[in-house]
Structures are given as structure tokens and as C-alpha cells.
Amino acid sequence: MATWKKLSLLLSIIPLLLLLAYGFKTNPREVPSPLVGRQAPAFALSMFDGSSNSLEALRGKVVILNFWASWCFPACYEEAPHLEAAWQTYRDRGVMVIGVDIQDRDTEAKAFIERLKLSFPNGPDPQGKISIDYGIYGVPETFFIRKDGTIHYKHVGALDAKLLKAKIEEML
Amino acid sequence: MQNVKGEKQRWAVCLLLAMVLGVWSSSILAGSIEDQTLLLAAELRCPVCQNLSVADSPSEMATQMRELILEKLKNGETLEQIRGYFVSRYGEWILLAPTRKGFNWIAWLLPLGVILGGAGIIVLRIRRAIRRGHGPNGDASRPLDPRYASRLEAELKESER
Numbered sequence: 001m002a003t004w005k006k007l008s009l010l011l012s013i014i015p016l017l018l019l020l021a022y023g024f025k026t027n028p029r030e031v032p033s034p035l036v037g038r039q040a041p042a043f044a045l046s047m048f049d050g051s052s053n054s055l056e057a058l059r060g061k062v063v064i065l066n067f068w069a070s071w072c073f074p075a076c077y078e079e080a081p082h083l084e085a086a087w088q089t090y091r092d093r094g095v096m097v098i099g100v101d102i103q104d105r106d107t108e109a110k111a112f113i114e115r116l117k118l119s120f121p122n123g124p125d126p127q128g129k130i131s132i133d134y135g136i137y138g139v140p141e142t143f144f145i146r147k148d149g150t151i152h153y154k155h156v157g158a159l160d161a162k163l164l165k166a167k168i169e170e171m172l
Numbered sequence: 173m174q175n176v177k178g179e180k181q182r183w184a185v186c187l188l189l190a191m192v193l194g195v196w197s198s199s200i201l202a203g204s205i206e207d208q209t210l211l212l213a214a215e216l217r218c219p220v221c222q223n224l225s226v227a228d229s230p231s232e233m234a235t236q237m238r239e240l241i242l243e244k245l246k247n248g249e250t251l252e253q254i255r256g257y258f259v260s261r262y263g264e265w266i267l268l269a270p271t272r273k274g275f276n277w278i279a280w281l282l283p284l285g286v287i288l289g290g291a292g293i294i295v296l297r298i299r300r301a302i303r304r305g306h307g308p309n310g311d312a313s314r315p316l317d318p319r320y321a322s323r324l325e326a327e328l329k330e331s332e333r
Contacts, residue, residue, distance in 0.1 A: 034263040041261075103232045128236030135261035137219030137233075 033135055033154045040065075040145045041133040045100065045123040048110055053098060053121055055149065062090075062171045063145040064097045064164075067131055069104045070112040072139040075158040079140055080116045086164045087120040094147070095168055099123070102131045102139060146171050209242045212251050216258055217268050225268055 035041070040063075044054040055063065066083055068076040087097040099122035101109040106124060113122055125131050134143060144153040144167045152171050155163065203211070213227035218234045226234045226241075237258075244254045258266045270276035316324075 031265045032263065034260060127239065128233060129240065131233070132237060132240055133261060135219075135263070137262070 030156065031137060033151075035135060035143075035151050036154055038151060039149055040143065040151050041130075043130045043133065045098070045121075045125070045130065047121045047123040048101075048106070048113065049121070051121065053123070055145070058096050059149055060094070060147055062095045062147055062168060063143075064095065064168070065100065065134070065143040065145060066097065066159075067100045067102055067125075067134070067136050067139055067141045068112075069102055069139045070108040071104065076112075076140050077116070079142075079158040079160070080112075080118060082159055082161045082164055084116070084118050084120065085161065086168060090168055090172075091120075093172060095172070097121075100125050100130055102128060102136065144168075144171060205242065205245045208245055208251060209238055212241050212254060213238050215255065215268055217266050219262065219266070 040055060042055050044052065046052050064083070064086065066079075068080070070076070083097055083099070086095070091097075097120040099113075099118070099120060101112075101122060101124045104124065109122070109124060112118075134141075138156065140158060142155045142159055143151055144155070146152045153167055155167075210227050213234075214225050216226040216237065218224045218226050218229035218231060218237075220231050220233045221229050224234070226237045228234075241254055244257070245251075249257075255267075264271065270279050272280055
């Protein structure tokens with residue numbers, strides 16, 4: 001009877017331990033996006049420089065859609081120079097880099113662009129419609145959109161030059 | 173013939189009552205557009221604060237989400253459609269309670285199973301204890317020890333005087 005009790009106790013503890021081990025292994029901040037592999041949600045954006053852009057108008061181009069904010073330090077400050085470098089390298093090969101500034105003030109956002117000398121188009125998302133449409137839950141987050149408008153990859157956190165190059169080359 | 177007529181009338185009254193109650197309860201449940209917004213917002217997880225619902229969170233993103241829900245309701249979308257929209261953008265992660273399907277049933281049924289199992293164990297243990305005579309009233313069927321019986325009788329007689 002004692003052996004049976006010990007065995008049943010052990011059998012009830014093992015699944016609990018396995019569940020805990022699985023829980024500790026996963027990163028609670030990492031939420032897989034259901035959008036990857038699907039058509040990217042359409043957007044229209046008024047840029048800080050007065051121009052406008054839309055996904056529809058960019059069909060046929062590879063689009064790097066980066067969500068950022070001036071208060072996002074240091075991640076957004078770290079990745080912005082890499083995005084600028086990628087824009088300079090690939091702009092003539094049909095790659096478009098677009099920055100979407102979210103939950104921010106225009107003056108701070110413009111200062112950020114000026115300070116980091118960003119020449120790719122950036123625009124605000126004042127009502128958060130684009131960020132909600134893309135399932136954003138933090139900054140920075142970046143979507144890599146193929147020429148046919150489907151989402152190839154989503155990156156959460158700061159980008160580096162190596163990853164940017166690899167993902168762009170995969171889509172070209 | 174009279175009975176059949178009376179029965180028909182009773183059925184008609186019941187049907188009318190059910191319809192009135194149905195309309196009344198659905199209007200209570202649906203509430204105003206603002207109530208519906210809060211109802212749905214309470215089901216959604218705030219993406220930037222995770223431990224709060226979109227209804228409870230003071231964050232800018234949660235405010236934008238509530239505004240979007242309100243706008244969609246005003247445009248005639250149903251709560252189900254709007255819930256589906258958020259799930260299509262964020263995945264089921266956005267729902268504070270998992271949907272009742274597939275593997276998710278474990279989350280719904282496991283607590284119930286544990287409660288029922290625990291109650292079963294408690295009942296079994298109590299029954300076993302009663303059977304062994306360790307219950308709160310002991311074993312009433314067993315004869316009283318003669319030493320105590322005579323003493324009890326003497327003390328009862330004493331108290332009656």
C-alpha cells in the first residue's frame with residue numbers, strides 16, 4: 001500500500017515538473033505572430049517630411065516595416081543606424097525601408113530622426129491603427145514583407161546588420 | 173374541446189412570455205456600445221502590460237485598442253467579429269481566457285477534475301473513518317462499559333434530585 005501511495009505521488013508530480021520545465025524554457029515576451037506567411041495588412045502613412053506612403057503603392061518591392069519610438073532606449077537607437085545602412089545598400093535593388101513611430105510625440109520623433117541622420121521615410125501612427133493591425137506589443141518590432149505582399153519574417157527587439165542582410169537577401 | 177383550447181392558450185402565453193424575456197435579457201446583456209466595448213476589452217490581454225486586461229490598463233496602447241473596438245462597433249461589426257480581428261492579429265495569446273476547443277479544454281476541465289477528485293478523496297476518508305469508529309459520535313452500536321454505565325446512572329440520579 002505504501003509503495004502504491006509513493007508511486008501515485010511520483011506519477012502526479014512528474015507531469016507537474018514537466019509543465020514547469022516547459023514554462024521556464026519559454027520566453028513569456030516572445031509571442032509568435034499569426035501574421036507570418038500571410039498577406040501583410042494594408043496601411044497608408046503620412047510621413048514626417050510631408051510625403052505619403054502605402055503598402056499598395058509599394059507592391060513589387062521588398063518592404064522592411066520597422067516600428068519604433070524615440071523613448072525606446074537603447075534598442076531603437078542601436079538598430080536605427082543598421083536600418084539606415086541597409087536602406088543605403090539596397091534601395092537601388094527594390095528594397096524599401098519604412099519607419100512607423102508609435103506612442104510618441106512628433107517633436108521627440110523628429111529629433112530622433114535628425115540625431116541618427118535617418119534618410120528612409122518615417123511617419124507617425126497617432127491612433128495606433130497600424131500597430132494594432134500588425135499585432136505590435138512593444139518596440140522595436142520589424143516586419144520583412146516580400147514583393148508579393150506576404151510577411152516573410154517578424155523580428156522582436158533590436159536588429160543587427162547580419163540579420164538584416166540575411167533576411168533581405170532571402171527575399172530578393 | 174375546451175381543454176384543447178385552454179392548452180393552446182397556455183402555450184401561446186408561454187411563447188409570448190419567452191419572447192418578451194428573450195428580448196429583455198438580450199437587451200440587458202448587450203447594453204450600450206460603450207458597455208460592449210468594455211465587455212470585450214475585459215476579455216483582451218493588454219499587449220504592453222500583459223497582466224492587465226485592455227479594459228483595466230491605463231497604457232496608451234490599451235486606450236487605442238478600446239477606441240478601435242468602439243469604432244468597429246459603431247461601424248456595425250459584432251463582438252465576435254472584433255474578437256476574431258484581434259485574434260487574427262495577435263493570436264489566441266490576446267484572449268485572457270482560452271477558447272473552449274481542442275487542447276484548451278485541459279485548462280477548463282483540469283481545475284474541475286482536481287476539485288471533484290479532492291472532494292472524492294475527502295468523502296472516502298470520512299467514510300473510512302466512520303467505518304473504523306473514529307467518527308465524531310464514535311460507534312453507537314457498541315455496548316457501554318459497565319463501570320461507566322453504573323457511574324453515569326448514579327450521577328444522573330444525583331442531578332435529578
